Amino acid sequence: MIPHPGDGSIYREYQVHGKVYVSIIGEGMFVVNGEKLELIPNGEFFKNIRATVALPFGQDSVLFVSKGAGMYLYNGSTITKMANEIEAYLDGNLLYAGQRLTNTKYAFATLRGGVVLMDNNGKYLGHITEQNGIANNQVHALSVDREGALWLAHQTGISKVSLQLPYTYFDSRNGLDGTVSCILRHEGKLYVGTYSGLYVLDKDMESDYPKFRKIEGITSGCFNLLSKEGELFAASANGVFLISEEGVRQVSNLLGCRTLGFSKLYPDRIFVGHLHGLASIKYNDGEWTEVQDLGQINDDIFSITPDAKGGLWLGTSLNPILKVEFPDSEKTNSEFQIENLSVERYTQGLPKGSTNVWSLGEELFVTTDVLNEPLYRLDPISKQFNPEKEFGKKFGLDSLNVFPRAYQSKGQYILLESKMVQGKVYRFTAYKNGNGEYNVQRFYDEAIRSTTETHLFWEGENQIWSGRGYLQVRF
Known part of the structure; x- marks a missing residue:
């Protein structure tokens, strides 16, 4: 004591x-x-x-x-x-x-x-x-x-x-409700689409509690965002909406809109992939208006990927890859004629299931939801998709069979995932430097699962917004 x-x-x-x-x-x-x-x-x-x-x-x-x-x-x-x-x-x-x-x-x-x-x-x-x-x-x-x-x-x-x-991490405590489906920065503001609507981050990252504000006027799920010449377009279950300084305006009441894209041949149009095909909206007399469906297509369109010539590659939910070519496709600003569209279906070599299309340089790749063979490359001569097992060589990952999970700016940024190796999956982020080569680093995020869809938005090489059931930013 x-x-x-x-x-x-x-x-x-x-x-x-x-x-x-x-x-x-x-x-x-x-x-x-x-x-x-x-x-x-x-x-x-x-x-x-x-x-x-x-x-x-x-x-x-x-x-x-x-x-x-x-x-x-x-x-x-x-x-x-x-x-x-x-x-x-x-x-x-x-x-x-x-x-x-x-x-x-x-x-x-x-x-x-x-x-x-x-x-x-x-x-x-x-x-x-x-x-x-x-x-x-x-x-x-x-x-x-x-x-x-x-x-x-x-x-x-x-x-x-x-x-x-x-x-x-950001979720309902930050005002963000619903499963994240798309992320985009537009005019300096971060927008996030979820199954509950569209949200914008009101405060910067340095504030104690960054809060998301729901965009009024969009009451259904928002699945894709497109920024074009100072205007933001949102594809939602209830149509396509235009978000600008003047507010929110619905420019299409087409139901089940999934994705948006454009062709360099028609800068006055935005193409809309939806549950039952492909449509477009057109800029005419100072405003965007809805035009008719492209009647030759009635598939459930998941993704729209433009090629170097202005054609569109469409990923679908039930196997076929569609290629849309336009009349006089070598002539920029040629007259758009729906009745003369060329639509070609590619199914050879692809397993059944949903598909996503990826364009890297002059090569076209397709990912599927079949885990044992997730990546295919198009042979432009035979028009057949073949399993691609050497994709990793582009990134110095020769020993791994990898495939893209997300990308941005036509491959400027890519999230890569490997097939399972001894019970383990490896992920990498790749960033194309000024020499055209990729800087690759390991991406440690066990919250990403191979069976779930991943939505990423790169702010740069070292900051990534990632959306799944919630939103997170990784530094």
Whole structure:
């Protein structure tokens, strides 16, 4: 038993850097030395300051954090006040516990405001509350596991926070409802289509709680977005909508619209893939208007991919790939004549099931939902699709049988996925540099599943928006 040096009550005990410190009310801060308590140098400074938390700081210093009196550093001989940006937050939300996360980062638990993060210079790094997904804002204890995840103990339940993962998640807590189906940045704003409608991100990423705002006027699922000359078009279950500074206007009431595309031959038209075929809308006399269906096609159109000559390749839900060619296709701005369209069906070599078309340079590829042979390349002479097993060579991945899962800007950015190797699937992001070669890096995101559709939007080589059941941004 260690004798008490005075009459004051013990407020709290702390173990830091292998030493045990004891705060005694009205007397100060003591350290256990053998079988006695000794006042630390200038320890009487703490006789009226109650340190709620004591944490390691640097190699051998101690960070004492109090309610209402600030933060202090003790280096073994002197005590100095530490300037910081989170003091008001701790005081207003009732500091309760603390944890050093790394040599330069700290987390503090509160009883009202969840967890607040700070670096070793006292700079505010953010906070974690119910809006970020933890069980509730009353946090009683914190602990870091060997993988760097932060575990929180609440009055009822626990929460795990994966601080080391380079992700920020967005869902209904940020105003975004429904399964994500498309993502696009238009005129500086991020738009996200879901099965519940179209949303726009109102605040920038530096705000504490970025919020999505639903675009009024689009009440059904939004499945594809197209940006064209300052205007945004949305394909939805109830038609095609134009979103501009003037507001939202429906330009087509065609039901079951899935995808949008255009041909360089007809800049005044946007082609619309829908449940029962292909249609188009036309810019005429200062506004976009609906025109009739392209009657030769009655398939469920999943994707529209233009080729270098202005033709359109259409992916469908039930196997055939369709190629649409226009009369006088070598003549830009030639008169559009629906009755003279050329539609050719490609089925040879393809398994049954839904298809997506990918155009990379002069080559055309098709992915299917058949996992054992997911990628096919068109032989333009025989007009047959053959299994493609050397696609990875384009990206320096010779040893893997890979195929595209998502791409952007005609292959400027690509998400690649491998066939299963010893029970494991590998994913990579590829970015085409200024020399026309691809920079490839491993993409660690176990939330992506081969059986689910993936929607990605690249902001650059190192930032990707990913949509599945929710939206996330990966840095």
